[in-house]
Amino acid sequence: MAILADKKTRAVVQGLTGAAGTFHAKQMREYGTPIVGGVTPGKGGMVHEGFPVFDTVAQAVAKTGANTSVIFVPPPGGADAILEAAQAGIELIVCITEGIPVLDMVRAKRVLDSSLSSWEPSEGSQTLPRWSAAGGAGGLPTRCNLVGPNCPGVITPGAAKLGIMPGYIHKPGSIGIVSRSGTLTYEAAFQITELGLGQSTAVGIGGDPVKGMDFIDCLSLFEEDPQTKAVLLIGEIGGTSEEEAAAFIKANMKKPVAAFVAGVTAPPGRRMGHAGAIISGGKGLAFDKIAALREAGIAIAPTPADLGSTVAKLIS
Amino acid sequence: MKIHEYQAKQLLGRHGLPVPPGIPVVSRDTLDQAVRDVVSTSKSETVVVKAQIHAGGRGKGGGVKVVKGVEAARQAASQILGMRLVTHQTGPEGRVVKRLLIEEGVSIARELYAGILVDRGCGRVVVMASAAGGMEIEEVAARTPEAIVKEYVDPALGLAPFQARKLSYALGLTGTAARNATSFLQKLYQAFVALDASLVEVNPLVVTSDERVLALDCKMTFDDNALDRHPEVAALRDLDEEDPSETEARSHDLNFIKLDGSIGCMVNGAGLAMATMDIIKHFGAAPANFLDVGGGATQAKVTAAFKILTADKDVRGIFVNIFGGIMKCDIIAAGIVGAVAEVGLRVPLVVRLAGTNVEQGTKILAESGLPITTASDMADGARKVVALVKGQVS
Numbered sequence: 176m177a178i179l180a181d182k183k184t185r186a187v188v189q190g191l192t193g194a195a196g197t198f199h200a201k202q203m204r205e206y207g208t209p210i211v212g213g214v215t216p217g218k219g220g221m222v223h224e225g226f227p228v229f230d231t232v233a234q235a236v237a238k239t240g241a242n243t244s245v246i247f248v249p250p251p252g253g254a255d256a257i258l259e260a261a262q263a264g265i266e267l268i269v270c271i272t273e274g275i276p277v278l279d280m281v282r283a284k285r286v287l288d289s290s291l292s293s294w295e296p297s298e299g300s301q302t303l304p305r306w307s308a309a310g311g312a313g314g315l316p317t318r319c320n321l322v323g324p325n326c327p328g329v330i331t332p333g334a335a336k337l338g339i340m341p342g343y344i345h346k347p348g349s350i351g352i353v354s355r356s357g358t359l360t361y362e363a364a365f366q367i368t369e370l371g372l373g374q375s376t377a378v379g380i381g382g383d384p385v386k387g388m389d390f391i392d393c394l395s396l397f398e399e400d401p402q403t404k405a406v407l408l409i410g411e412i413g414g415t416s417e418e419e420a421a422a423f424i425k426a427n428m429k430k431p432v433a434a435f436v437a438g439v440t441a442p443p444g445r446r447m448g449h450a451g452a453i454i455s456g457g458k459g460l461a462f463d464k465i466a467a468l469r470e471a472g473i474a475i476a477p478t479p480a481d482l483g484s485t486v487a488k489l490i491s
Numbered sequence: 492m493k494i495h496e497y498q499a500k501q502l503l504g505r506h507g508l509p510v511p512p513g514i515p516v517v518s519r520d521t522l523d524q525a526v527r528d529v530v531s532t533s534k535s536e537t538v539v540v541k542a543q544i545h546a547g548g549r550g551k552g553g554g555v556k557v558v559k560g561v562e563a564a565r566q567a568a569s570q571i572l573g574m575r576l577v578t579h580q581t582g583p584e585g586r587v588v589k590r591l592l593i594e595e596g597v598s599i600a601r602e603l604y605a606g607i608l609v610d611r612g613c614g615r616v617v618v619m620a621s622a623a624g625g626m627e628i629e630e631v632a633a634r635t636p637e638a639i640v641k642e643y644v645d646p647a648l649g650l651a652p653f654q655a656r657k658l659s660y661a662l663g664l665t666g667t668a669a670r671n672a673t674s675f676l677q678k679l680y681q682a683f684v685a686l687d688a689s690l691v692e693v694n695p696l697v698v699t700s701d702e703r704v705l706a707l708d709c710k711m712t713f714d715d716n717a718l719d720r721h722p723e724v725a726a727l728r729d730l731d732e733e734d735p736s737e738t739e740a741r742s743h744d745l746n747f748i749k750l751d752g753s754i755g756c757m758v759n760g761a762g763l764a765m766a767t768m769d770i771i772k773h774f775g776a777a778p779a780n781f782l783d784v785g786g787g788a789t790q791a792k793v794t795a796a797f798k799i800l801t802a803d804k805d806v807r808g809i810f811v812n813i814f815g816g817i818m819k820c821d822i823i824a825a826g827i828v829g830a831v832a833e834v835g836l837r838v839p840l841v842v843r844l845a846g847t848n849v850e851q852g853t854k855i856l857a858e859s860g861l862p863i864t865t866a867s868d869m870a871d872g873a874r875k876v877v878a879l880v881k882g883q884v885s
Contacts, residue, residue, distance in 0.1 A: 195787075250716060251719070251720070274716045275716060276687055276714055276716045276717035276720070277609055277687075277689060277714045277716060277717070278609070278616075278646070278684060278687055278714070278717070279717075280614065281609060281614055281615060281616060281646050282646045282647075284614040285614075285615075285645065285646045285647060288614075327816070339786070339816065339817055340816060341815070341816045341817075341846055341847055344846065354762070355762065356760060356761065356762020356763065356765075356766075357760050357761075357762065357786070357816070358758075358759055358760025358762060358763035358814045358816065359760065359762035359763050359766055360762075361760075361814050361816050361846065362763060362766075362814050362845075362869070365814070365845065365846070382761060382762070384609060384611040385609060385611055385614040386614075409762070411761075411762055411765060412765070413611075414611045414612070415612060419612075435766075437762050437765040437766040437769060438765045438768075438769065439769050439772065440750075440765075440768040440769050440771075440772045440777070440778060441765055441768070441781070442748070442750065444580075445748050445781075446715070447748065447761055447764070447765050447781055448746045448760075448761025448762075448764060448765070448781070448783040449761045449762070450714075450715070450716060451611065452761060452762075452765070455690075456628070456629040456632075457629050461769075477773070478769070478770045478773050478869075478870060478873075479763070479766035479767075479769065479770055479869060480770065480868055480869050480870030480873075481870075
């Protein structure tokens with residue numbers, strides 16, 4: 176089972192012929208992911224490293240039956256690439272690109288959320304339809320999930336690797352991982368694998384302030400997934416996604432969840448690498464997030480060296 | 492990226508927003524002339540002299556003076572230029588004032604607040620206004636959240652006229668002042684989007700005694716991801732406001748932030764870099780920096796990063812924590828060995844390598860003959876570097 180990526184995945188790579196696209200398309204294929212082609216405008220008709228290349232995502236979908244796209248398009252065209260994939264009927268869009276301007280993502284998200292009718296969220300920001308619920312209008316598919324941007328991607332060990340994570344540190348198992356950080360996800364997967372457990376799916380949701388799927392979207396999928404027995408959530412400073420996740424877990428989840436939040440030592444007002452990792456106006460503190468998660472009964476890993484052991488305890 | 496108040500006001504002016512007439516001063520040579528020019532065009536002879544640093548609380552720290560006449564203005568300006576200004580945002584060491592804004596005084600009837608930012612929860616731009624101008628918005632939000640009115644913007648429509656009107660009326664404005672405020676908010680939103688800002692705060696937004704609405708102070712920050720398409724904004728960066736090591740790091744495309752601890756960190760990935768700082772703290776010491784060398788770093792980039800760490804006098808130990816994904820451990824190891832060959836090693840160095848090409852990386856370090864302590868995992872590494880810095884051998 177697992178979530179998002181599985182044996183039915185058929186992926187195209189947008190930005191295939193660039194250096195990163197080429198390297199990772201080959202890596203994904205080596206892992207066993209069905210990469211059915213690539214998209215680079217102006218290079219349609221070529222065969223690149225054994226992959227058929229198309230000018231548009233729509234052509235790629237028509238010719239290959241692709242249902243998934245992994246995006247390596249450079250930042251200025253990143254949001255446009257997401258929209259192109261959505262319009263072509265892609266069900267899962269994984270955007271690896273780091274550095275997409277925030278207002279580009281605001282516009283892209285507006286289109287993907289185009290079924291929304293309210294002018295403002297009534298309580299905090301909870302009432303706008305989330306990405307996984309978007310769809311129907313404007314020629315968009317009824318269900319279109321975006322993961323990222325600025326993320327390592329999604330991996331279902333033994334089935335499909337959609338992104339830039341090293342495949343060999345993973346193995347099939349029962350722990351779901353959802354994380355805002357790339358290398359911290361690798362660290363977690365590695366620790367879990369070393370303990371003899373494995374992952375159902377690991378999702379890096381990315382470090383940008385405006386993005387696709389958030390913790391809650393992934394948590395609800397993990398809750399429904401029979402393969403997943405426990406979930407590890409890795410958060411960081413900035414925003415309120417961890418607090419929202421804590422409330423969601425408390426209200427809706429039966430499966431045990433462990434968590435880690437990076438950035439207790441981060442200074443306020445500074446962007447810590449990720450565009451979204453910033454404490455602003457006294458909001459987004461790691462301390463507050465940890466308190467909210469703990470309050471919801473979630474096991475907190477005391478250090479990043481305890482990611483695996485903390486979640487392992489929940490199912491032993 | 493942050494800019495100064497005077498730069499923000501110039502940008503607003505270019506987007507048709509009313510700001511008080513003023514002249515920036517960056518050297519004593521032009522100070523006298525600037526003061527004379529502002530006073531000569533001013534109706535009231537009142538002049539405001541404002542220190543230009545990237546920190547709030549300037550008024551309380553003595554960096555803003557309201558005076559009358561050329562002589563008093565000149566005196567205030569020469570006092571503030573070059574002073575070490577300490578505010579609640581600068582830290583106790585303060586910031587040397589290298590730029591001033593000399594501005595015409597304004598007859599204030601009301602002080603309001605206007606702010607625009609991206610609400611990351613719903614992925615929309617939100618325009619906020621409050622009648623409590625001059626106060627910090629965080630304070631208003633904490634004490635009287637109902638005093639802040641908000642309009643969320645559909646990016647396809649922009650801030651609709653009715654939304655701007657709603658905000659103006661909610662501030663209690665009427666007649667000409669309400670019309671001016673409505674126009675101000677719409678232009679402010681347009682400027683925000685046109686410049687790819689991430690935050691604009693006009694605090695206070697003032698209504699004058701003759702019902703004009705203008706930006707008396709303005710703070711702007713920009714989306715770093717969009718600077719490439721706004722060279723005119725990127726050119727406003729003031730390197731005097733940055734730590735020199737951060738400027739150096741940026742020239743090598745490294746994500747680096749100077750902190751005040753004693754353990755230098757070199758890590759790949761932003762999340763792991765933050766977590767590494769945290770685990771150092773967990774074991775009883777403090778990180779000297781945040782440093783993410785990125786996913787695809789070259790050996791030269793690693794060398795540059797290592798040099799920045801060793802050049803920092805506060806650094807008494809270095810912890811390299813790498814989880815190789817795309818980044819290969821042998822590249823990191825070769826970069827470290829190359830840097831040490833060039834600049835030497837005056838502090839203990841602990842290296843933890845895991846992931847891609849870890850064997851080759853470990854071999855390079857071992858064969859270098861350098862006094863490097865290796866660690867099996869990140870807890871082991873953090874414990875070792877803290878012990879070494881504290882003078883206890885683990």
